[in-house]
Amino acid sequence: MKKIITGYDHNGTLFLTDNSIIREINPDYYSKALQIFEIFKNNNLENIGIVKTKLNQENNGFIHEKYPISYPFEWSANMLKDAILLHLKLYIELDKFDLCLKDSLPNNIVFDYSKPVFVDFLSIVKKQDLKKENWLNNPKKYSDIRYAIFEQMMVPFMIIPFIAFAQNKPEIARDLLKNKACNAGGMTPSFQDLMIDTSKLSSNCFSSKIKKFFKKNKTQVNGSYDNLINKIINIKETNFVKFCLELTEIIKNIDITPPSSNYDTYYESKKENFDFTDKSNWKNKQNVVFDTIYNNDQISSVLDLGANTGWFSRLSESLNKKIIAIEIDESSIDKIYKISQQKKLNILPIQGSFLDIESKKFGDFLEDPIYKNQDFKNIPIFTSMIDRFKSDLVLCLALSHHLILGEGIEIKKIINQLADLTNKTLVLEHIELNDELIKNDPNFFKNIAKFNSQNYNIDLVIKEGMNYFSNYVIKDSHPNSRKLIIFNK
Template sequence: MIQGLEEIDIDRSSYVDPNGFVFRYKGDFYRAIYRNVADFYRGLFENGTINTLISQHHLVSTEISEIQLPQPDVALVLKHEKIEPISYCTEWCPSMLQSAGLALLDLELAILGSDCLLQDCYPWNVLFRGTEPVIVDFTSIVKAESSLIWPAFEQYRAFFVRSLQLCLQGKGKVARYFISNNISGISVDDLIQASTTTFKLFHPSLLFEKIVDNTLQKKPDMRIRLRQNLEKSKPPSSDVRRHFFSRLRKKLANLKFPKGIDAWSNYYQQIGPQIDRKKKLDSIDSILNEHQPASVVDLGCNTGVFSIIAAKKGARVIAIDSSEACIESLFQTAREDRLPITPLISDLFCPTPPSGFLAKQYPGLLERVESELAMCLGLMHHLHITGRQSLPRIAELVHSVAKERLIFEYVAQDDDNNVLLGAGRPIHYTLDDVKKCLNEYFSRIEVLDSDRPTRKLLVCAR
């Protein structure tokens, strides 16, 4: 038995669940279940429901643990699969958000047969195993006792439906900004103000919903009477709920997000024949063959050419780029080919910061993506010239996410792309300058040719 709470690390985001709490112990994830609901969850294990939900409906792999906690109100401890990387909805492309939303509805439809509902539907309850959404909030599954069809419906609309409506208008960045508020998500007012005139013309019900919402906000007595009437009403049948969830799922599944196009998603099509792309591809392939990393983070991944090479060799890959179009394209490709790649949208000049209560609830990006091997290819000049980051700062960045090795592409000062970037200030550096900065963190550096004379691949090891 664990002697006391000081031996475990209670997850900072597990503070409001009435059924238990999540904690870490010796590197693994566990969930304590309170005594008043322990028999309910134990029964779902015993009748085979949990195994079905795990194998067919996106629930995180979970087993009953022999660990015991000393607290008298804890009667059961579960052990969860550790899903890596931890990612958040503020880093997802539209298809990832849609995939997570559909997974929640699939799970909801599956548990109706056990007379259960999901009590909440935050996107923070979903992680990605590669491109597969995994629902990690086990105790969100509760008995269906509410008189509402789905008590979490407004929450689902605020984080999934309205976000995807903005994405359909090409406003994915706006949607990700709004849902960074992990409490309220996107309100009707937010959606109306951020939407195009065309969208509002084709969705006149939004204005009606806003009027009703504003009226209820101004008349608390009316809200109280409505709530009291709902609480007195008979709970809807499982058939009514099934019809509701099936319709909602169909609407969400019908949304189509094409592989977007922007200046970066077409980058490889714009490379001239004088560039020896095969030479660089072969070099990266050879390096990965030699070292066989179990995990790789690809910084500035673009559409994921090198991420795909690493994934096909068995590495778990985290691919990061600021371009939504590139990440959308890579996610769809990886999903189609069943590759273990989790693509994330984040700007390396200003990566996703810690957030939530006291800015400690959700760790920042760089705390979550450390991998055995990091790749920083075709990015140095963007970080140094466009981003105005010094060479020591760039070395610190790549060091922070590379546990063992780094493949860093040096871009010489006279590279044609540097001319296009336009520094606007004096720039001077050499290969030796870059190696000196990297040597602060990596003891061995091997220099290989890349795809053009002005670039080199630096293979760095701790």
């Protein structure tokens, strides 16, 4: 069964299947797409970061390798940085074959766990065909129209959110990447979104103003921005490849790693940052999770909810599973990404909250006949995490009490959502009201006054769970006020 993926490509339509992505190409564009594919295949261009692709003989289209779908507003700061660097690399490498990207959008990239991959195959075109793109205007009369693409696409949709991350304003960056994404119904991002008033300023004055702004906020900024700001505000048209090479070095040298938080040393503070190869000091919790995964060869994918810095994600990955790790803390999720990248782990970090697990967003509704295959009214441009991240095993460790006692979410709703995410096994840690961390800091749980041992207990959790699962076992966690419930379908 294949499902359509909402898109705004007037040359083809994408479909999601169980094992791949199918791209059907409009008949009037197929010959050009085939020319690009031949260059791609003959020069092994998948090695420069383009999605693995083969011809689909059934419908004159392409079959692409399938990766977990993540959206730019869910990436860690350094994931966005690497997506920008990949875009610049593609401009440089494709130029060798007289090819180019006809746009520069972060949504054209997904992550193969810790590695960015460019997936918008039909946006690779011959340089000579760029002038045929109706959407692209060139008000500054660049002789190389790729500068216009950079200015109209990469700057607003990638560079400006990048700067917001660098200012340590992730909430602004994520808002731009989601609500002002291309075709997402919002206005195009601008420097005003970074709270810089650009009205009545010449470009030179504008550049100076931005630099003063960064200097004033020096304590919030990681790295120097003079070169970056000068480069993107006062573009001086030279060789475009040289421009991309220079910009690459500038971006590389800007550190946008989030500042440390109270959560990114969680395991160290609890003295639970154990060696994966030495179980001698592990507690019940670590042993139970290990045994549950190790003894079940039916499990190939794991979803780690509230992953923190990813100890259990890395444990699962060490057992040859593919992991999606969801965490709301900016520093922690970026740390997961950097560790996964360095060690080449199959862990996809997702910045997000369980509260938003069902959130989705619809894009622009366009009535042009070229989009006749699209269902903009019913299929969102950004689908929910609950639809994208279903996994064989779901870990919900030290999280449910925050959702219930802190956020006031009903046990029934939480179990329903967890069951929807779970293909086979759910490992849920239940924490009693007499747990020391709850007793010592009740004010941290803003809805705790609504609960008592009658409406918050392990039996209620099990009762709800058995509406969706066929059996369960209870194991001791650590300390004794915590239990692990293992539900199986």
